[in-house]
Amino acid sequence: MEIAIRDIKGHAGEVVTVKGWLYNRRKSGKVQFLLIRDGTLPIQAVAFLPDLDPASRDALKGLTKESSLEVTGLVNLDERAPGGAEIQVREVRLVHLADPYPIAAKEHGPDFLMDNRHLWIRSLRQSALLTVRAEVIRAAEEFLHEAGYIRFDAPILTPAACEGTTSLFEAHYLYDQKAYLSQSGQLYAEAGAMALKKVYTLGPTFRAEKSKTRRHLTEFWMLEPEIAFAGLDHITRLAEELVSHVVQAVLKRRPTELKTLERETASLEGIAPPFPKITYSDAIEILQKRGSSIAFGQDLGGEDETLLSSQFERPVIVTHYPAEIKAFYMKRDPENPGLAQCLDMLAPEGYGEIIGGSVREDDYGTLSERIEEHQLPRESFEWYLDLRRYGSVPHAGFGMGIERVVAWIAGVKHVRETIPFPRLIHRIYP
């Protein structure tokens, strides 16, 4: 019977078949120790050559790393083994003998590994990381679904900018029309919220930013809830509950992957609402006291984010940034019109901004002015202004960057490892 290695403990004493790839092999006289991976877990299969039929012995001859094979054998429980068990081999069937594998056990540089990303993802560490990514997305969607949100898919080809005109990827659309790759699904999510009240978008978003940092991709995935009849308090609560749920779900369902990643989990266990909340001016004060040269009115740089978040054990929510450094759609604070009703959430341990969001300007006249001030092409925003013409309501939402959240939870430094095929300023291969 074919089983997934993850389930092997439930088959103690049974003869099973695992189908997978050879990850590693050790020989000792007449015994061979095969480490086989099947995408769920690795398992050690112990082959005692005199016990095998000639075909199986042949299959083992010259077996190379990443050759695909089917191994049948008896399951023995062994607490020291990775999956809590090992297989005593009875039969080996070779499916494909791999060419000499380019990724060896020795250390490779990041460029080499990135050039071979299509193979690198087979490593136990990268597989664990991508499994954690899938769990983050699943847990986030599950949380929103339970809370009554409707998934609302936004287009990727769009007529205009959402997050500033400097980071737009332009595409040639049909019949000489111009299109841009979406920087955010938000504007469409706002239309969705006016139809369905509580929605979220989830999909790839694009920024032609020449930022060469460990936190920036040119293509990244964003989850963006948008809620009608809501303000800053509402999205603040939603953000801390969503992030806490995602962290706890990964801890609960993916302990083996976190172990493979050597993630220290004690700091994640304490992630629960409420998160600390400070204003942008508090943040500037804290940063200046800690030696940053930042001045009021400037955006927080990567180092400022790291310095600030290191003051807290949970993610910190920073609200009320100067409106000038934020997007055109953000609603100002009625008590202090220089400030936006917005929030950023900064992850602990130096992982930077994982969430950005705001209350949206819902007044037709004010939004018209902002579009003009920002020199945005009004014709492309007529539909967006319509949302303020027909039953406009206070509404708010945020975007959570999937790769940054995965980097934090998995404890990996660079976001390039948190997406199967990263797009970086100098890389679109493979």
Ligand code: 4AD
């Ligand atoms: O703060 P941002 O730019 O906000 C928006 O796009 C809003 N329209 C979202 C909304 O209100 N619906 O981006 C949101 C998040 C950031 O906090 C960060 O986690 C992630 O998206 N992000 C990036 N991740 C990787 N690479 C990049 N270049 C990123 N830019 C933003």
Ligand code: MG
């Ligand atoms: Mg932001």
